[in-house]
Amino acid sequence: MAEAVPDVALVTDYLAEQENKGLLRFITCGSVDDGKSTLIGRLLYDSKLIFEDQLATLSRDSRKHGTVGGDEIDFALLVDGLEAEREQGITIDVAYRFFTTEARKFIVADTPGHEQYTRNMATGASNAELAIILVDARQGVLPQTRRHSFIVSLVGIKHVILAVNKIDLVDHSQEVFERIVADYRSFAASFGFETLQAIPISARYGDNVMSRSEKTAWYSGPTLKEQLETVEVADDLEQKPFRMVVQWVNRPNLDFRGFSGTLASGSVKPGDDLVVAKSGRTSKVKSIVTYDGKLAEAFARDAVTIQLEDEIDISRGDVLAKATERPEVADQFQARLIWMQDDHDLLPGRPYLLKCGAKTVTATVTELKHKIDINNFDHLAAKTVQLNEVAVINLGLSEPIAFDAYEANHETGSFILIDRLSNHTVAAGMIDFALRRASNVHLQALDVHKASRAAQKDQKPAVLWFTGLSGAGKSTIANLVEKKLQAGGQHTYLLDGDNVRHGLNRDLGFTEADRVENIRRVAETAKLFVDAGLIVLVSFISPFRAERRLARELVEEDEFIEIYVSTPLELAEKRDPKGLYKKAREGKIKNFTGIDSPYEPPENAEIVVSTAEKSPDELADQIVAHLSDRGYLSAPKD
Structure with a gap:
């Protein structure tokens, strides 16, 4: 029997019909076991978007992993695709699914409800409209309902459906429904949602999902399907100012140089005057090129290559804008962020990488203004930010970037923070506004500079950074090195951890955040001593690689010499010259390095010494010889 041949005209008409439908991106969120995955499974099932083989697999998996019992289909398994999700009965990762109705196309993101996966929920919300x-x-x-609702408002979602699920398990009670709706509206009143539609549903049985349920005859509002099909979500990207982040400089031959990227907003056409936001250089659009040929005009979300009439310096990460509608350019701004790292807190003063669009720069949290309590939205004073917490911060960048406030443009107003050592994303942020601080303060040109100061002393300035556990012998060796250098006619200064805490850093404790600030201040001080032409010796535990790296980057490449005094914890604790380890073991000292606070050994120190193998005097001679061999020291004085 011949196979049926599909009618080409019917297929073409169907595809054209789908292409002309509007698209709504939405997210499902809430607390654990509220029925998010089940709801999406129900939407897919009732939309007739499940093939027979999928349905057979779903029936089999429902018997194996399902939570509804008997031969009943567990719709949640349609979305929980990971084996770990099915075994545990929870959603772990964000799952994206597509379905369509007569009126609209939809992309839905199913997000985890567990608190430890809040970062996944924030990721899914970032591209949703409802x-x-x-x-x-x-x-x-x-509490997780409150947290997710707050994040929804934080990322700028303006349309919300409050789905009161499992209404069948409370006998379809109107009183229960109205009480929950009143509670929700009360705490969400300040979120600025443009639409908030409450609907009583049963995702398991389909009540008020695709069609109206007789069991809730008291409810007269729309079904979930009706609300999704009719809610008006304005897409005003084309009306916003033109922005395009350059992803790639396209140079296929000597005769063509274009700048490729996707329009974040607005429109552009040949003849328009454009500006490179950061440099301020301007030119006119010569042509707009795509794979299919040249365009008379490009609009938001179009991927294009723009060719300019002039040869101007543009590189990956630069933002192109209309000359009359320029974005902000600054190296300091206030932002809101969600912290996503579970093994380290956000620490003001610690350097991170900030990625905004395609631009990556070094950034430091200069001020932690407050955290936000998701239960009552109070502002809380804090020194650190932990996993899933939301905070308002000030950021300082290593160089200016072009951006818009997140409210004005999500694409150019959002960023991520990246750990510089692990390269893991640790936070997602939204820019509020630029900080116009110290705009009248400029670097003063000085006639006497570092080179002349060093020449006067007949030496090469450097930072000798001694790091290691308490009791490793850092201060002893550093003291001997300075004595030997001074005897040889060198100009030095020794910054010792204990001594500095009696003055410059007397206001700091020993929390992780205080340790970061302790090293930041000392690193800046050491930089000033190097600028004075001195050899500065810094003897600090400095337990974290990130802060030692910051200190290194403050001076020139050959001006930082890391000296790791590598002494086993057992030996350092056995020495215990100040009795600190004993007190730490007894619980009298908290956050003590090596006991209840970590130490991260250097990975590529210029010098590694150990007092377990040689005497401090021998090690000091070894360090001085290293400096002499590399030309840091002047000839001995008679």
């Missing part, structure tokens, strides 16, 4: 907040009718509004 959020379905699910609430278990038996549980009501929970």
Whole structure:
């Protein structure tokens, strides 16, 4: 029997119909077991978007992993694709699914409800236009409901559906529904949602999901499907100022130089006057090129290559804008962020990498203004930010970047922070506004500079950075090195950890945040001594690689010499010259390095010494010889 041949005209008509439908991106979120995955599974099933083989697999998996019992289909398994999710009965990662109705196309992101996966939820929310907040009718509004709702408002979602799920388990009670809706509206009143539609549903049985349920005859509002199809979500990207982040400088031959990227907003056409936001250089658009040929005009979300009439310096990460509608350019701004790292807190003063669009620069949190309590949205004073917490901060960058406030443009107003050592993303942030600080303060040109000061002393300035555990012998060796250098006619200064804490850093304790600030201040001080032409010896535990790297980057490449005094913890603790280890073991000293606070050994120190193998005097001679061999020292004085 011949196979049926599909009608080409019917297929073409169907594809054209789908292409002309509007697209809505939405997210489902809420607390654990509120039924997010089940709801999406129900939407896919009732939209007739499940093939027969998928349905057979789903029936089999429902018997193996399902939580509804019997032969009933567990719709959550349609979305929970990871084996770990099915075994544990929870959603771990963000799952994206597509479905369509007669009126609209949809892309839905199913996000985890567990608190430890809040960062995944924030990622899913970043591209959504609407959020379905699910609430278990038996549980009501929970802390995770509040947290997710706050993040939804934080990332700029303006349209919300409050789906009170499992209404069947409270006998379809109108009183329960109205109480939950009142509670939710009360705490979400300040979020600025443009639409907030509450709907009683049963994702398991389909009540008020695709069609109206007779069991909730008291409810007269729209079904979930009706609300999704009719909610007006304005896409005003084309009306916003033109922005394009350059992803690639396209130079296929000597006769063509273009700048490739996707329009974040606005429109552009040949003849428009454009500006490179950071440099301020301007030119006109010569042509707009795509794979299919040249365009008369390009609009938001179009991927294009723009060719300019003039040869101007543009590189990856630069932002192109209309000359009359320029973005902000600054190296300091206030932002809101969600911390996503579970093994390290955010620490003011620690350097991170900031990626905004395609531009990556070094950034430091200069001020932690406050954290936000997601239960009551109070502002809390804090020194650190932990996993899933939201904070308002000030950021200082190593160089200016072009950006817009997040409210004005999500694409050019958002960023991520990256750990410089692990290269892991540790935070997602939204820019509020630029900080116009010290705009009247400029570097003063001085006639006497570092080179002349060093020449006067007949030496090469440097930082000798001694690091190691308490009791390793850092101060002893550093003291001997300085004595030997001074005897040889060198000009030196020794910054010792204990001594500095009696003055410059007397206000700091020993928390992780205080240790970071301790080293930041000392690194800046050491930089000044190097500028004075001195050889400065710094003897600090300095337990974290990130801060030692910061200190290194403050001076020139050959001016930083890391000296790791490598002494085993057992030996350092056995010496215990100040009795600190004993007190730490007894719990009398908290956050003590090596006991209840970590030490990160150097990975590529210029010099490694150990007092377990040689005497301090021999090690001091070894360090002085290293300096002499590399030309840091003047000839001995008679």
